[in-house]
Amino acid sequence: MALMIPPVKLKWLEHLNSSWITEDSESIATREGVSVLYSKLLANKEAVLLPQQVLCLKGPQLPDFERESLSSDEQEHYLDALLSSQLALAKMVCSDSPFAAALRKRVLVLQRIFYALSNKYHDKGKVKQQQHSPENNSGSTDLHSVSERPRSSTDALIEMGVRTGLSLLFALLRQSWMMPPPPGPGGGHGGNINLCNDVIHTAIDVVSSLPPLSLANESKIPPMGLDCLAQVTTFLKGVTMPNSGADILGRRLASELLLGLASQRGSLRYLLEWIEMALAASAVVSTMEQNELLQNQEGLIGYDCFMNILMQMRRSLGSSADRSQWREPTRTSDGLCSLYEAALCLFEEVCRMASDYSRTCVSPDSIQTGEAPVVSETCEVYVWGSNSSHQLVEGTQEKILQPKLAASFADAQTSVCCRAARLL
Structure with missing residues (x-):
């Protein structure tokens, strides 16, 4: 018989995944369809035929005639050898049948299609992004299954160290603003030493020194890094609220650090989350004003810090709008601005960016009406x-x-x- 499929060497080509995903699944149920798909594997050199192995048809070595009877162990050994030889012969005969040949082709085709589906829809990097999607981001820091792959003992130890280290850091920061300042030399209060503010200020300096959009490509950030970013973001959101227990400077620095992280991640989602945080903090400040519990400089953010990030967004946009129409928050004498005004300015800037981008995309309707796309004043190639x-x-x-x-x-x-x- 010549129906037996020789062994093949598989080598999937990544750029052909899309074509395999679109193949008709019903064609796999028929032998003709499977043969066509198997021929496609051979034509694309994704399945390379290997030389046929030499079949060993020699049976087991049985003893010659002996007068003495064999022991039970020897008889069992020879019996096992005969059964193994018959089993190998049965496998060879069955694999040489038309059904086995079609089944082997079908298995190879299914293996190729499943590989394409796995890489496109079940890629590890995409699973990580889905786990950090808005639907799964409920504000809690308990992200158990960051990746489906089995982790080594070293990964587990590193993750344990990072998680416990973050928990310890958050606990120390909360404790630092709850404790009174140390007494000074004269018996009064000491200086303005605050562990929480110093740590956040250092983090702001680090984020400001990074190139723009350094955290934008989440596929290149390890799962533990995304987990740490989520935990830090959740902690900072709690710090920004006036009733968090942190002092005014700490809340202001937390707002600035959150804005810096949102701009570095370069996603609309994080910018909108910052706007939501700023509006929520402003609402609490408004309630405190009505109850006459408001302290000085409450609900503010550094003007220079906010404008630096806003101008960076505008420079990257190259907006064609009149610069005199750009909204800017009111600067106080202390170099601060309202969180509420900052949120409105950022939201207006996001809307302007979306509007300019939509007008740069030429649709068939706009081509028919003769509308010209908006061209930005500055561009980078x-x-x-x-x-x-x-x-x-x-x-x-x-x-x-x-x-x-x-x-x-x-x-x-x-x-x-x-x-x-x-x-x-």
Whole structure:
């Protein structure tokens, strides 16, 4: 018989995953459909046929005629050898049948389709993002299943150290603002030493020194890093409330650190969460004003810190709107501004960015009506890929692995990403 499928070497190609996902699943139920899909595997060199192995048809070595009877152990050994030989022969005959050949093809095709589905819809990086999605983010810091893969003992020890370290840090920070300041030399209160404020101020300096959007690509952040960001964000949100127990400076610094983290993560979700936090804190401040329990400088944020982040967003946007129409919060004599006004300014900026972006996307209706897309005043062009023919106008480097800001296209009227085609 020639129906037996020779052994194959499997090598899935990632760029073909999309085509395998769209294959008709009903065709797998028929032998003709399976044969077509199996031929596709062979044509794409995802299944490479290996040389046929030599079949060993020689049976077990049985003893010659002997006068003496064999022992029970020897008889059992020879019997097992005969049964194993018959089983191997039965497997060979069954695998040589048309049913076995079709079944083997069907298994290989299913294996390829399941691999494509797993990589597209069950990728570990996407599972991590879903676990940190708004639906799953209820504000609690108890994120048990960060990843489905089994963790080693080293990973477990590191996670235990990080989690316990964060819990200890949060407990110390809460305790620091609940304890009275140490007495000074003259018996009065000491200086303005506050552990919580010093730690948050240091964190603000670190976040401010990072390049823009350093935390935007969550797929490159390990699960433990996302977990730590979620815990820190939840803690800071609690600190910003006037009834949290922290002093006024601590609440202000927590608001600034939250805004810095939101801008670094570069997602609309985190900006809206900061706006929600600012409005909630402002509502509590308004209630305290009605009850005449308000202290000085309550519900404020640093003006320079807020405007630096806002101007960074505007520079990256390159908005074509009139700059005189840009809303800015009112600056106090102490260099502060209202959280409520800051939230409104940020929300207005987010809406303007969405409006400008929607108008830059030319739809078929706008083309028919003759509407021209909005072109930003400033644009940045990033290039990467092959530069063998100097088509990217970036020196003599033949290949640019990371996106690089191209100064040669500074006068371009639209934002363009140039990438040379790859030869497969």
